[in-house]
Amino acid sequence: MGSRREFLGDAARLAAAAAAIGCDRSHKPAPLFEATVDVSTLSTDAASLVAPVIGLDGAPILVIRDGERRFHALSMQCTHEGCPVRPPVQGFITCPCHGSQYDLEGRVRRGPAQLPLARYAVEYHRWSKRLTLRVDS
Amino acid sequence: MSTRAVTASLGTLIVATAIAAISKALPAQDHAGKSSFVFVENTNGGDVSIIDASTLKVVGTIPVGLSPDDIVAAPANDVLYVSRIVHRGDGRPTGTGELVAIDPNTRQVSWRVGFRGVPNHLAVSPDGRRVYVTVVSGNYVDVFDAARHALIDSVDVGIGPHDIDVSRDGKTVYVGLIRGTDVTVFDAATNRVLRKIPFGANVRPIALSHDESRLYVQLSQYYGFVVADPRTGKILRRIDMPMPKGAKTPDTLPVTTNHGIRITADGKYLIANGSMTDLVGIYSLPDLRLVATVPVGRDPNWVTLTPDGRRVFISNRGSDDVSVIDIASRKEVARVKVGKYPQRMTSVALAR
Numbered sequence: 001m002g003s004r005r006e007f008l009g010d011a012a013r014l015a016a017a018a019a020a021i022g023c024d025r026s027h028k029p030a031p032l033f034e035a036t037v038d039v040s041t042l043s044t045d046a047a048s049l050v051a052p053v054i055g056l057d058g059a060p061i062l063v064i065r066d067g068e069r070r071f072h073a074l075s076m077q078c079t080h081e082g083c084p085v086r087p088p089v090q091g092f093i094t095c096p097c098h099g100s101q102y103d104l105e106g107r108v109r110r111g112p113a114q115l116p117l118a119r120y121a122v123e124y125h126r127w128s129k130r131l132t133l134r135v136d137s
Numbered sequence: 138m139s140t141r142a143v144t145a146s147l148g149t150l151i152v153a154t155a156i157a158a159i160s161k162a163l164p165a166q167d168h169a170g171k172s173s174f175v176f177v178e179n180t181n182g183g184d185v186s187i188i189d190a191s192t193l194k195v196v197g198t199i200p201v202g203l204s205p206d207d208i209v210a211a212p213a214n215d216v217l218y219v220s221r222i223v224h225r226g227d228g229r230p231t232g233t234g235e236l237v238a239i240d241p242n243t244r245q246v247s248w249r250v251g252f253r254g255v256p257n258h259l260a261v262s263p264d265g266r267r268v269y270v271t272v273v274s275g276n277y278v279d280v281f282d283a284a285r286h287a288l289i290d291s292v293d294v295g296i297g298p299h300d301i302d303v304s305r306d307g308k309t310v311y312v313g314l315i316r317g318t319d320v321t322v323f324d325a326a327t328n329r330v331l332r333k334i335p336f337g338a339n340v341r342p343i344a345l346s347h348d349e350s351r352l353y354v355q356l357s358q359y360y361g362f363v364v365a366d367p368r369t370g371k372i373l374r375r376i377d378m379p380m381p382k383g384a385k386t387p388d389t390l391p392v393t394t395n396h397g398i399r400i401t402a403d404g405k406y407l408i409a410n411g412s413m414t415d416l417v418g419i420y421s422l423p424d425l426r427l428v429a430t431v432p433v434g435r436d437p438n439w440v441t442l443t444p445d446g447r448r449v450f451i452s453n454r455g456s457d458d459v460s461v462i463d464i465a466s467r468k469e470v471a472r473v474k475v476g477k478y479p480q481r482m483t484s485v486a487l488a489r
Binding site for chain 2: 115
């Protein structure tokens with residue numbers, strides 16, 4: 001991936017080109033959901049926190065650190081019957097109601113759930129140690 | 138076909154033949170001009186199957202929408218209530234629920250009302266005026282006014298309320314916590330919590346004795362049930378259920394080990410599902426002596442009884458059918474195919 005300056009340069013050129021041909025589509029539509037979370041306390045791999053925001057589906061959001069710059073943000077609503085799942089223990093997120101288990105990326109490892117946990121796109125801001133969570137429209 | 142599959146098929150054939158022979162010999166079940174019907178909610182089919190308890194045939198189906206979770210009858214048998222977990226188009230729960238009312242005579246949905254939170258089980262007050270809905274995603278029981286179809290109160294009972302039972306005098310409500318380890322008891326007049334009874338594990342279906350002297354409780358990852366004194370909160374006994382012959386208890390039990398426990402109308406028997414082992418235990422009361430184990434379909438989930446108390450219906454959610462057990466002979470007399478993933482049931486007496 002190019003540098004941020006290069007990226008901005010490309011974006012500016014695209015915007016200028018769009019304006020030149022009379023269709024101003026240079027800005028993306030507003031995301032359906034966006035929030036920024038302080039993840040400075042997540043200093044070790046597989047550490048997690050419950051973000052102090054409510055997600056798009058009305059459920060809390062579980063933020064997991066899965067590497068130096070790798071994070072996952074998952075809805076805490078079990079896809080089986082909607083019980084809130086527990087933060088990960090030994091790499092597994094478990095629903096206390098019927099025992100469904102998910103891995104750190106929200107994929108089903110044990111039923112009865114059949115669908116993965118809903119995911120939020122994440123963007124890590126290394127210097128501020130903050131994570132932007134987003135669902136685009 | 139494997140030897141095991143052949144054996145299973147032969148077994149099914151023998152059971153089916155025996156069931157057919159016994160079913161034909163069954164007498165009609167009319168009582169004071171009324172007949173009994175069992176309404177079975179099919180969670181993955183989004184409908185309710187109606188079984189005529191005399192003929193043991195499915196006589197109708199009522200669409201209610203995907204993921205009905207519980208179904209109960211008002212004491213006057215004039216309304217059925219269904220709790221429903223509402224899902225989005227992608228199959229995930231929305232975090233909201235619905236209370237659906239059905240007229241059992243016309244077999245039509247009368248009204249439905251939505252609310253926040255994921256509902257599980259239901260109970261109706263003996264006077265029919267209140268409908269209690271447990272909200273498992275939260276920590277409260279929603280109280281609905283049946284006449285106004287309106288949410289009138291939410292009672293904070295602790296995290297993850299699941300099954301619920303009301304005392305026969307209507308004064309006390311018992312709520313098991315599936316995400317907690319207590320049964321919370323609240324006063325139905327004030328909606329204030331009276332006490333909490335700890336069971337040490339996540340609480341699954343509960344059954345209150347008719348005289349409110351005993352509370353029978355199934356727990357997650359326990360193959361049996363626990364008996365408590367609901368007034369003192371004292372745990373009196375733990376009853377391990379028997380494994381089928383030749384089967385060993387697994388090292389790790391499934392979360393839903395047992396689901397479904399009820400007391401017969403005459404108070405003489407306790408019926409408890411062994412969901413993990415596809416059997417039903419019949420225990421005499423009050424001594425809790427195991428008088429029979431009856432093999433049923435796959436993953437039995439709920440127990441309901443006909444009003445005359447002669448038959449027990451067991452929903453087998455793993456085989457999409459309902460086992461009918463005759464209490465006197467302690468045998469399965471029929472297995473009735475219903476919809477997809479049948480879970481909870483209720484029985485009512487209706488004019489034919």
